[in-house]
Amino acid sequence: MNSALGFRFIEAGLLAGALLLAAVLSLWPRRRWKEQADAARGPLAAWIQTLLATLAFPLLALGIGWLALWLPHGAACSWAGHLPALHRTAWSLFWLILLAYLAGEVTVMRIAAAAGRLPMPALLRGVLRLAAAALAAFFVLRLELGWNITPLLASTALVTAVVGFALQGVLGNLLAGMSLNLTGALAHRDWVVLDDLEGQVGEMNWRETWIVTRENIPVRIPNSKVADARIRNLSRPSGPRRCSVFVDASYDDPPDRVLRELLAAAEAVKEVRKTPAPLAMVLEYKSYGIGYELQIWLDHYPFRRPIMGEVRRHVWYRFRRAGIQIPYPVTDQVLNDFMERAIVPAEPKAAEAAACCRAADLLHSDFARQVLSASDGRLLLPEEELAAWAARLESVPFGRGETVFRQGDEGDCCYVVLSGRLKGRIRHGDGEKETTFETGPGAVVGEMSLMTGLPRTADVTVAESAELLRIPAAEFAELLARQEGLAEQMSRLIADRVQKNRRQFEDLLAADEAGARQALSPEGLLRRFWRLLKGA
Numbered sequence: 001m002n003s004a005l006g007f008r009f010i011e012a013g014l015l016a017g018a019l020l021l022a023a024v025l026s027l028w029p030r031r032r033w034k035e036q037a038d039a040a041r042g043p044l045a046a047w048i049q050t051l052l053a054t055l056a057f058p059l060l061a062l063g064i065g066w067l068a069l070w071l072p073h074g075a076a077c078s079w080a081g082h083l084p085a086l087h088r089t090a091w092s093l094f095w096l097i098l099l100a101y102l103a104g105e106v107t108v109m110r111i112a113a114a115a116g117r118l119p120m121p122a123l124l125r126g127v128l129r130l131a132a133a134a135l136a137a138f139f140v141l142r143l144e145l146g147w148n149i150t151p152l153l154a155s156t157a158l159v160t161a162v163v164g165f166a167l168q169g170v171l172g173n174l175l176a177g178m179s180l181n182l183t184g185a186l187a188h189r190d191w192v193v194l195d196d197l198e199g200q201v202g203e204m205n206w207r208e209t210w211i212v213t214r215e216n217i218p219v220r221i222p223n224s225k226v227a228d229a230r231i232r233n234l235s236r237p238s239g240p241r242r243c244s245v246f247v248d249a250s251y252d253d254p255p256d257r258v259l260r261e262l263l264a265a266a267e268a269v270k271e272v273r274k275t276p277a278p279l280a281m282v283l284e285y286k287s288y289g290i291g292y293e294l295q296i297w298l299d300h301y302p303f304r305r306p307i308m309g310e311v312r313r314h315v316w317y318r319f320r321r322a323g324i325q326i327p328y329p330v331t332d333q334v335l336n337d338f339m340e341r342a343i344v345p346a347e348p349k350a351a352e353a354a355a356c357c358r359a360a361d362l363l364h365s366d367f368a369r370q371v372l373s374a375s376d377g378r379l380l381l382p383e384e385e386l387a388a389w390a391a392r393l394e395s396v397p398f399g400r401g402e403t404v405f406r407q408g409d410e411g412d413c414c415y416v417v418l419s420g421r422l423k424g425r426i427r428h429g430d431g432e433k434e435t436t437f438e439t440g441p442g443a444v445v446g447e448m449s450l451m452t453g454l455p456r457t458a459d460v461t462v463a464e465s466a467e468l469l470r471i472p473a474a475e476f477a478e479l480l481a482r483q484e485g486l487a488e489q490m491s492r493l494i495a496d497r498v499q500k501n502r503r504q505f506e507d508l509l510a511a512d513e514a515g516a517r518q519a520l521s522p523e524g525l526l527r528r529f530w531r532l533l534k535g536a
Helices: 004-039 043-074 085-114 122-144 150-166 168-183 223-228 255-267 301-322 330-342 347-363 366-370 383-390 447-452 473-480 486-500 502-511 513-520 522-535
Strands: 191-194 197-204 208-213 218-222 231-233 241-249 279-285 290-298 394-398 403-405 413-427 434-439 459-472
Touching: 004 043, 043 085, 085 122, 168 208, 168 223, 197 218, 208 223, 218 223, 241 301, 255 279, 255 290, 255 301, 290 301, 301 394, 347 366, 347 383, 347 413, 347 459, 366 413, 383 473, 413 447, 447 473, 459 473, 473 486
Parallel strands: none
Antiparallel strands: 191 197, 191 231, 197 208, 208 218, 241 290, 279 290, 394 459, 403 459, 413 434, 413 459
16 A cells, blocks of 8 residues: 555545446436426526536535545545645546536526527537546646646647547547537438438437438438538528429410419418418420429428428319319320220210219209208209209319308309218307308208309318319209299298298398398399399
8 A cells, every 4th residue: 555556546446436426426416407497487597407407417526526535534544645635626626617617608508598599519518528628637737736748748649640540430420520510500300401311300419410201210320421411401590481383284274274273272271371472383385285383382391291292182173173184194195095096985974874973962952952842842843854954064073171162252153062071160240159060962052142142151161072063153044944933933932941041141131131131032032033044
């Protein structure tokens, strides 16, 4: 025990044990204070809790280490003189310097967070703390213990050169990671595109960056590769982003009509921003059709794929209802043309069968029971004549979430539900009460507006993808003209029905009592029918 080197080992062992004990004892309070800092409501409370969590380990290390170096003197050990008091002072000075640095770091980070700036990355904090610890150690060794640190610095430089040469790749990743953190090109939870890889930044450490793809697959990328990659940050700066939906249409379809339907499809998707407004344009002429581009603006660009898919879904339904064809590529078109010439088409039979189905659905619908039937349930026209008339009507598809019509719109047609489900909402005059309803196959919607000329009384949207039989005003007028006296008979039946369901029209009566009452009377309904007949 008389060897100075042996006592240095004892001293080092005491300090190592003190550090280990401080690390163990600080685990629980650090975790507890960190949770309290995250849950703190005020900035002062958050600063205090974060400061306590950060300083817990260095405070314990300072106290336990100082106590470990003092105990031999306190116990009056014979060898205590080999542990000079100057070492306790140096130990205390080293940790006091680190405590001051850490307190300043926490304060600066809290001020930056209050100003809305991004937090300092963990990698950069670690590098700065390591540099602060090295500077504090050199300061204590030179000024407090009086060591000549020049040889130490020289040997350190030599060791650094050797290690740097041996660990070029590791150091390259370290420096690249520091550069990425300093420039703020990436941050935790950012959505980014690195070359052809898109995902969310999961973690950035000394050596690598983890990207979590859309399939929830973590991908490890060395920091040096990240620094060399072309980075597109989809999250910062915040604000709307533009993306494009590309659609083709036939040369037979007027571009103005196609552009109008594209804009209507974009407007129907709530995630698409109203400002800046969507923009549709003719993009190019192709061998098989005209190419169009629909530009839309989104608030959540990283999640653009499902939104663009929803826009494409609405485009298909609107194109189908507007009679706009989405052409096949030219190779498929050539094959289709050949098959049409080589094989006798069976379309007439299919069309005839579809017309028969539409007629049967109409005869079993609420439209037949409520509009085309007398009070005793007898049809006002022969069934064969009604079936022939129904076969001329057109069925139109609607996708889930689409709007069939809105409350207050003019009613120039009504619809019979062939398949799917619709949901409706009636907003009453006070604006506080609403009435909702759902309808399914066989139901009729919009018929009272068609027959009375009054505005729609409800919003009707599609709950499940639906096929609707559209009855326009012109076809309804043609039905009235098929039999003399039908208009008079139907006007009386509908007026009786209005009286039985008077609550449905209370808001219209409150807004324009005289006009609505006149429109709902048998004479008003009959005049409406005569106007339809003249228009036909």
